[in-house]
Amino acid sequence: MSDTGHFRENLQNSNDGNLLDNSNEDTTQSIQSNSDSTQVVVSLGSTGDSAVGEGHDLVRDAEPRATQECASAKPSFRTCLPYKETKGKYTIYDFRVLRTLGTGFFGRVHLVKSNHNGRYYAMKVFRKRNIVKAKQVEHTNDERRILASLQHPFITRMWGTFQDSKSIFMVMDYIEGGELFSLLRKSRTFPNQVAKFYAAEVLLALEYLHSKNVIYRDLKPENILLARSGHIKLTDFGFAKEVETTTYTLCGTPDYIAPEVIAVQAYNKSVDWWSFGILIYEMLVGTTPFYDSSPLKIYEKITNGMFSIPEHIQPEAKSILKGLIKKDVTYRLGNLQNGIDDIKQHPWFEEVVWGNLINGKIETPYEPNIPNGVGDSSQFEIYPEENYDYGNYNDPDEFGLYFPDF
Ligand SMILES: Nc1ncnc2c1ncn2[C@@H]1O[C@H](COP(=O)(O)OP(=O)(O)O)[C@@H](O)[C@H]1O
């Protein structure tokens, strides 16, 4: 993306929804943020049409998408990733729990403030009992181990872990801009250039993970956060797995699961390329290609592999979607002779200067609205809070033995 200025050309505040900027000769796109809402604004300079957060039937409601609980078919093998010792570094008493940022099956993610340095962090809490009951011990230990070993500009950094009698805790950088999911729901769809920007950053994060033999396995807009700068941060390594060749576990989020995973066949990194295709589709179209209200129907559709792309999608975008969302893995983009280079060099990404992107030299299409400065959490949904029993070290700890590294 050598010329990214046009992402922001139309940034302005307006109350009347007329955000057309006809000063641009070519088709321009931008995302506009106003005080109480965030919208993607598509200004078609040549025709004067504008779509400001216009709804259409394809958009799902903002219900969280459930993840498929993992059913491990094969035992995993030992790790080669470096082990980072953080044990014993923190306790819950080092932090003040401020609010909930997100919830999941195993616990919640809180915004916390360090009592020592005054900084804000995100703290992911898992109930040990829930993890053991759901047979997710290995995945949770993998999440900690993998996240601790990663360092990349587009991946959330983890600083440490600890546990009490009932819960385990992971302390990460707090990513203030919220989920790409929220931005996408408010915007309905992203303009081609905006979708391309986010896709390109996700691609670099996946490239890094794959270079470390980590399959991510849970790509979706809910797990892509936006930093204050507008750059992405991949989070949630709950299904990430270190594999050298293939694995079998059925996990992911129904809309995003590759057909070979559903078929419980051996699969490899290319499941992430399938999901990457689904992500691009969802950003451009506003819904996923195999969407259905019933997960079983989704699986049926994915297995069948037929999907349609709306007419208005650009030909290069159509081409990359068809290449990535390919049922036969032997023909799937990213899994061919040139690996990821086939994706990076695809015409849809033609103007992307990859070296500049990784160095943060490309201007982001949108900067999240963070009115209250450091520690602001207005980009996150409100969740009912409970009385948290964190910090109990006296009760019997039935399950601590399963989490020796925390
Ligand atoms: N580092 C973080 N900074 C800010 N919010 C976060 C962070 N990590 C997670 N969240 C929020 O919490 C939600 C759930 O966290 P996630 O790790 O995805 O858990 P789950 O495995 O339950 O999906 C995320 O979708 C996001 O909204």
Ligand SMILES: [Mg+2]
């Ligand atoms: Mg998640």
